[in-house]
Amino acid sequence: MSKHMNPAKVRGIVAVRADAGGGNDLKEVLANLQKNWQAFKDTQAEKDKEVAAKFDDVVTTEKFDRINSSVSELQAAVDQANAKLAAMSVNGGGAGQVKDKEYTDAFRAHFRKGDVQASLNKGADDEGGYLAPVEWDRTITDKLVEISPMRQIAQVQQISTNGFRKLFNEKGTGSGWVGETAARPETTTPTFGSMTYTTGELYANPAATQQMLDDAEVNLEQWLAAEVDQEFAYQEGIAFVSGNGVNKPAGFLTYVTGAANAAAHPYGAIPTGVTAAGAAAVTSDEVIDLIGSIPTPYLAGSRFVMNRSTIFSLRKLKDGQGNYLWQPSFQIGQPQTMVGYPITEMPAMPNIAAGAFPIAFGNFQRGYLIVDRVGVRVLRDPYTNKPFVHFYTTKRVGGGLLNPEVLRVLKNAAA
Template sequence: MTQMINSRKARGLVAVRADAGSDVKALIADLNKDWSEFKATMADKDKELAKKFDDVVTTEKLDRINSSVGDLQKAVDAANIKIAAMSVGAGGDKPVKDREYSDAFMAHVRRGDIQASLNKGTDPEGGYLAPIEWDRTVTDKLKLVSPMRQIASVQTISTAGYSKLYNLRGTTSGWVGEKAARPETNTPTFGSMTFTPGEIYANPAATQAMLDDAQINLESWLADEVQTEFAYQEGQAFISGDGTNKPAGFLTFITGAANAAKNPLGAIEIKTTASGTAITADEMLELVYLLPSVYTAGAGWVMNRTTQGVIRKLKDGQGNYLWQPSYVAGQPAQIAGYPVTEMSGMPDIALSATPIAFGDFARGYLIVDRAGVRVLRDPYTNKPYVMFYTTKRVGGGVNDPQTIKVLKMKAS
């Protein structure tokens, strides 16, 4: 097994297949083969530990297989994204609704030309409002590559902010006789929360010669460059952003965190582990049962790849592994029967850290997109490159804290 893994790493099998378009069935077959070997090696390790003997060779072998399983699962996830991207089509074959304006936008990208008659795309600062088709392309790509956008709700707005009204209940009732008086009962109260977009930007560059001679689809190229930067910035903010000129991350809404009192429905409930450095299977299952059953149908796990490697070793009371790999194309890995979304920005397992979240993020977290993308063409700052300063206003915050639970490591 050791030779097989070393050979696989040497040949870059995972990377080669992923870059080549990923034969998903072959990847899944390799993944499940390695998963079987992982379980067999873990059984050997359990026998050693039962005898109070820890063979370093078995430990190293287990770690290598665990890493290989993680690599293959990541490759399967990447292949699933590519399949989804192909179904979206990035807008390339979609009919253009506003051909005149789209052509003018491309002329602006290539040469900086702006037609005065198309002033809906200009402003006094020299910005250029991207056409709807391009805006949709960026949005579609972001949904594919941004983990939070895959599981959260997204609201597009055309104003400076979005306010949500919450019913805080409070209605009372009472039993009365047939002829008894009906005194007034308490009425419900309401609370509100405003989701204010911050501005996110990307600044890709191309030489003027490339723009003049390019046979590529410039819209697609620019969209790819923009979504790479946007996805990175968003990914961090949706998890731990402080809400100042950026989204408020969901981890800032947990009990005791900076935004714990911001949502009228309260803070996200936490479960604290018994250890500051280890997580048990029971604690994972208890987190599931901490979530009200009305929200479990759409629930899933959020954690980073390192944490998944730790959870992969956990078993329930019947000896079954909590983590299970993908078995068919389009299916993510699962823990205790619920899908796992890998978010690299989630904390690692450490004292006082919050490495795992579980819940229905479609109900729990709201992303707010301010409609419209602006592109400022700058051929002067970095000659011979033409910079495309691209901005979009994005906000986010916890919509319903009752639908998300977080596992927090013990402080010491």
């Protein structure tokens, strides 16, 4: 942190700029990030001199920790803005023209007063409740992409049934050399394996008073999305990383060698690319070796996945030429990087600890599949908790390993 900038001011900038998400505000955040990154490197140089002199100045250490925290906060603001851009790109720019005005208007009337109109029947099905209008569904999906990091980097498949079955070619086609008139005996044929990706049900049950719903100034779409998306994204974030697959997605870490789903995929488990020598630390060589553990054909599109605490710890690592492995975002739309590869901050990833898997690396677009059962459903309940009206909202989501060959993890040594 620059000596002219206090921590409170930095935190204030982050909060405002993260909401702004672009324009001059975000450019100011980028400028501050670059300034603080330079201060980080200068302070690290001071610490290196102290280490060489076998002297530890607590003032320098405290200054270094403040700068490191500031860099993390500013980078988080840039990441949040980039996530909004990603959500707009994935979902066509967010809410647009109403596609089914009659149904949308009928649903809003039901939402406010409980009115059931004939046009609303198209939203009913055998499972009960009503399908949310396209605009509402899209709003919640936009927010999930923005908040849930895995949705930004994994492959997402919409399905219309409870499960999705995928075949995997396990190869095995035989061949041979023959002479012009030699016999051509039958060769071996390839075999296939399969995996079924089933969905679990995510739910939220926000409530509002009838007076709130009567207020015409309330933006119901935004209110519903705000109540639902945070909880959905939180639950998804955990499940996509470490979910056990029972009524929820199977997290990718459960497919690592030795984990619960190690034998579930026809291609095998996700290999441990590197086992760190330390139980509570990771070295620059180990990070570079993790990249090298991925076969060259699979490196395109690869990225690091780790939580903020791990990023915080790795930020001071350098290569053999004294260059920092971590680099901040340099412009809008670009992520932070490690050894030139993007980093996705994943809060559900484990911290650096004995026997943990704090870092994953690879192409998650080819490595992990999210399946969405199309449609958000909302059941209006004005009876259970008067005077509140509850909106029981559900979305069916699944997930699992798509290809273990394109992913690797780093494991800390046991204690």
